[in-house]
Amino acid sequence: MSRLMVIVPDRLTDIIEKGEFQPCYYNPGNLFDEVHLCSTTPDKPDLAALQHTVGTARLHFHVIPEDLDLCQRDWRRDNYAPLRQWARPGVELAARIQPNLIRLHGADWNIWVAKCIREELGIPFVVSLHINPDINQPRQYPGPNLEPHQIRHNEFFAYIQDEGLRAADLVMPVYEPIIPFLERVGVVSYKVCYNILDGQNLRPKERYDLAAPPRLLYVGRVFGDKNPEPIILALEQIPDATLTIVGDGPLRVPLEMMVQERNLQERVHFRPAVHNAELCRMLGEFDLFTIHTEYFELNKSLLEALLTGLPAVLNRRRGTPVPELAEANIVRFVDPTPDSYADAIRELLANHAGRAALGRRAAAHAQTRWAPALTEAKVVSIYRRFMR
Structure with missing residues (x-):
């Protein structure tokens, strides 16, 4: 049985409510028999509403809750034991599941979990990146005049993001403007992969006569x-x-x-x-x-x-x-x-x-x-x- 572990930093319930999911979003080509969705947010999504995102695969859901207190603790680059300790439940979960591959959407808390799993269990992971963090970074406090706790926050998320991306087996930017960021932080293994669109419902425009009114x-x-x-x-x-x-x-x-x-x-x-x-x-x-x-x-x-x-x-x-x-x-x-x-x-x-x-x-x-x-x-x- 083939298993895929998908770790996301999103609250899936919010995405379900917006109606943004499409068929096989988390299991392209219906390739895997079993998909384990993991969120780093406290969430209890409706699994029936998520089933179509994994096709015919058996769906499981797990939570690896983020710990925002870590952003302000002594997680120095030469001493990130607290971060590894936080990721331990994710590593133990992967050890039980034994997935063939780990897939990430975005590089947030989830990428540090995947990095630790890769190092301890040897399970490969690939990550899609949907923004250019040099231009748009939702986890960063903006502006030059920041408070000390804001600076620590920004450094923390930049650190886990960049370290995780460099550890990935492959980074999949969803458009070319992300490439300059990847090259700046030293990512060498990447391939542009555009978003998979909804082939079932997209319909070619057949007529160009104007509506009344346009x-x-x-x-x-x-x-x-x-x-x-x-x-x-x-x-x-x-x-x-x-x-x-x-x-x-x-x-x-x-x-x-x-x-x-x-x-x-x-x-x-x-x-x-x-x-x-x-x-x-x-x-x-x-x-x-x-x-x-x-x-x-x-x-x-x-x-x-x-x-x-x-x-x-x-x-x-x-x-x-x-x-x-x-x-x-x-x-x-x-x-x-x-x-x-x-x-x-x-x-x-x-x-x-x-x-x-x-x-x-x-x-x-x-x-x-x-x-x-x-x-x-x-x-x-x-x-x-x-x-x-």
């Missing part, structure tokens, strides 16, 4: 660096067009108030949460995909839109362009201003041939880079390569 879509968490406000304001210059914003975040309520103040409530619709399967099925019903982000990333929602063939309008980010987007003419770039968005949206809505060509060009390119069957086969091949 329909725009925005997908993503709404906060400072992913603020759809310029797109909302651009709508004031585009009669009749509607905008659906799928996503939640600290800016949702202020944006809803702004929409009311500008009398756009009949044309701007907020949907805080949509299950991923439903979102994939409805992508082709829209006319344009619009996004505003300063993140150095190629996010999953944009991958899905491009694969579907939905024409996309995206801002030029501050700093280095995203390589996958800079190399191919598959999105319409704009400045992050309402006027620039409005000009591009008006032009694409008026130019049927140009709009259709942009969408079809994006779909053709995406099929060669991140088609679900292609990315799943790549990950399965990696698993087979490193399975003990």
Whole structure:
């Protein structure tokens, strides 16, 4: 019987509630007979709601609870016995399970557990990285003027992250912008593996005739660096067009108030949460995909839109362009201003041939880079390569 141990730093109940999981997310290709999901957060997820993420495999769930007190203790690089002691239950769990492979999503507390298991039991582990920590690091206190306890906190998480990544058998960044960070911290074994998309529910866009009225879509968490406000304001210059914003975040309520103040409530619709399967099925019903982000990333929602063939309008980010987007003419770039968005949206809505060509060009390119069957086969091949 083949066994996979998956260690995540996430509270899985939250992801279930958002509807973001897709079939076989934790067991690509339905490769393993048994999957042991482990979270470093105190969580009791609904296993029935998680079963589809492991296909037909037998599902088990475990908790290896994080210990935030460790961030402030004497865990010096030359004396990290407290960290090893914290990871001991995870090592003992792996010794009982005897997995063929350990898989990590993200590099947090989970990567230190995997590192200790690798050193003591010889079980290989691979880890996917979903952000560039040099640009976006949720575990770090920002700013130069930090309190001593904040400095210790930042040093702690940077330490376990970097040490763990260097110990991994393979690091799988989900897009190219993560590579500069990996090379900076000395990771030599890595391979870009795009997110495996929902091949069951993504439907190619077959018609490019405009809806009446034209329909725009925005997908993503709404906060400072992913603020759809310029797109909302651009709508004031585009009669009749509607905008659906799928996503939640600290800016949702202020944006809803702004929409009311500008009398756009009949044309701007907020949907805080949509299950991923439903979102994939409805992508082709829209006319344009619009996004505003300063993140150095190629996010999953944009991958899905491009694969579907939905024409996309995206801002030029501050700093280095995203390589996958800079190399191919598959999105319409704009400045992050309402006027620039409005000009591009008006032009694409008026130019049927140009709009259709942009969408079809994006779909053709995406099929060669991140088609679900292609990315799943790549990950399965990696698993087979490193399975003990």
